[in-house]
Amino acid sequence: MKEQIAAQLLAVRDRSLSYTDADDHLLVRQHSPLMSPLVWDLAHVGNYEELWVLREVGGITPLRPEIDDIYDAFKTPRRDRPSLPMLGPAEARKYIEGVRGRVLDVLDKVDFDDPNPLKSGGFVFGLVIQHEHQHDETMLATLQLSREPGLVSDGDLPAGRPVSGEVFVPGGPFTMGTDVNPWAYDNERPAHTVDVPAFWIDRVPVSNGDYLAFVEDGGYRDPRWWHPEGFRLGLQAPLFWTRDDGGSWWRTRFGRAELIPPNEPVQHVSWYEADAYARWAGKRLPTEAEWEKACAWDPEEGRSRRYPWGEEPPAPGLTNLGHRAARPAPVGAYPAGASAYGVEQMIGDVWEWTSSTFQPYPGFRAFPYREYSEVFFGPDYRVLRGGSWAADPAAVRATFRNWDYPQRRQIFSGFRCARDASPGEAR
Numbered sequence: 001m002k003e004q005i006a007a008q009l010l011a012v013r014d015r016s017l018s019y020t021d022a023d024d025h026l027l028v029r030q031h032s033p034l035m036s037p038l039v040w041d042l043a044h045v046g047n048y049e050e051l052w053v054l055r056e057v058g059g060i061t062p063l064r065p066e067i068d069d070i071y072d073a074f075k076t077p078r079r080d081r082p083s084l085p086m087l088g089p090a091e092a093r094k095y096i097e098g099v100r101g102r103v104l105d106v107l108d109k110v111d112f113d114d115p116n117p118l119k120s121g122g123f124v125f126g127l128v129i130q131h132e133h134q135h136d137e138t139m140l141a142t143l144q145l146s147r148e149p150g151l152v153s154d155g156d157l158p159a160g161r162p163v164s165g166e167v168f169v170p171g172g173p174f175t176m177g178t179d180v181n182p183w184a185y186d187n188e189r190p191a192h193t194v195d196v197p198a199f200w201i202d203r204v205p206v207s208n209g210d211y212l213a214f215v216e217d218g219g220y221r222d223p224r225w226w227h228p229e230g231f232r233l234g235l236q237a238p239l240f241w242t243r244d245d246g247g248s249w250w251r252t253r254f255g256r257a258e259l260i261p262p263n264e265p266v267q268h269v270s271w272y273e274a275d276a277y278a279r280w281a282g283k284r285l286p287t288e289a290e291w292e293k294a295c296a297w298d299p300e301e302g303r304s305r306r307y308p309w310g311e312e313p314p315a316p317g318l319t320n321l322g323h324r325a326a327r328p329a330p331v332g333a334y335p336a337g338a339s340a341y342g343v344e345q346m347i348g349d350v351w352e353w354t355s356s357t358f359q360p361y362p363g364f365r366a367f368p369y370r371e372y373s374e375v376f377f378g379p380d381y382r383v384l385r386g387g388s389w390a391a392d393p394a395a396v397r398a399t400f401r402n403w404d405y406p407q408r409r410q411i412f413s414g415f416r417c418a419r420d421a422s423p424g425e426a427r
C-alpha cells in the first residue's frame, strides 16, 4: 500500500513537472483571467502537501509560513494572483521538492490503522494525490487557453464505431454515493438510496457532428432553446471553434488548428450550451442521480460498481483517462467499458454536465475542511460527472462529483442527453 502511494506521488509529480516544463515567461504569465499562472498551481500543490501531510499529520513546523496566504485559494482569487509575490519557477520547484522529501518520510512512519481519520487508510495521501491531479487538469486547461503550440503531448486512441440512440433505465431505487471507498471525498458520502423514475439516456456522449447540426440550425440564435442567462452571453459556438469562409469548422487544440472531427464527443461547452442543445433535441440533461444510476448500478447484483464496467481499474481498452492523448476518444471507442445498462463512455473522454446543482447528500459531514466542498453547495454551481481524458484514474470513479459555474467552458466539458420515460413504458 505504501509503495503504491509513493509510486502515485511520483507519477502525479512527473505530470505537474511536465506541464510546467516551459520557458519561465510562460509559467508566470496569466493566460486568462479565469486561470492562475502555471507557476502558482505548481507551488500551490506543494503548499497543500505541506499543510496536510507535513503539518497536520507529521506535526512538522511550517517550512515557509510566509507564503501560505499567497497559495490559499480563498485568500487570493484567481484574477489577483499575478500581482502576488509568488515564488518564481526555480524557487517553486525547489520548494515543492523539499516538501515532497519530508512527505515521503511521513509516509514511511505513519500508521494506516491509526484512528485519526487523516491517517487511517492513508486518507491524507489520497487527498494530496487527487488534489495535485485536479490541478494538473487545470494546468492543461490553462495551456489550452494559452494557444501556445508544442507544450502538450498527444497520443493514440482506439478507433470509434457507429453508435447512437438511447438506453432505457427502469425506474426504482439505487445506491448513490459511497461509504466504502477510503479515498472518496466528503461530498461523495454517505451512500444513500435514491428512487429514480424510469428514463432514457443517450448511449454515448453528444458528438461534434451532432452538435454542429444544432449550430447550423441556428440554435445559438433561437431563445426558445436557452436559459435566459445563457442566451444573454451571446455565444456562437463552443470555445475554440471557428468557421472559415468556405463553411468548414475548425478548432484550435493546444495551439494547432485542425478540422473538427465529427465523431469525437463535443468539448468546451458550457452548461448553458449543453442545456440549450438538449432542449433543441427534444430532450434534457440527466440529473446527477440518473447519471450515476446509468453509470454504476448493477441491477442483477443490487449494488453499485466502482466503474461502469465493474471493479477492474481503468485500463486503456476500457476508458480514456490520464492524458493518454490530448483529446477525447471517438464515440463507440470503448464497448468493453459499457455499464450494466449498456451506456458507454461515461467515465473518461469528457466531463459530462448534469442538470443538478451542487448539493450535499443527506447526512453530509464536511471532512477534512469546509472549503473543499461545503462552501460551494447551493444554486450557483452545476455538477459534472465522469472525468475527462485529462483527469487521472486516481481522481475519477462513478461516485466522483465535479462542479463549476454554468458559464464555464475552458474545462474539458461535454454532455449527453436524457429524457423521461412515458408512463407505462418499459421493456
Ligand code: AVJ
Pocket: 131, 134, 135, 138, 372, 401, 402, 403, 404
Ligand atoms: C473540484 C475541480 C472544482 O479545481 O476548484 C482544487 C478542486 N479544490 N483545489 C477546483 C480543488 C482545491 C476543485 N474542483
Ligand code: FE
Pocket: 044, 048, 073, 131, 135
Ligand atoms: Fe487547490
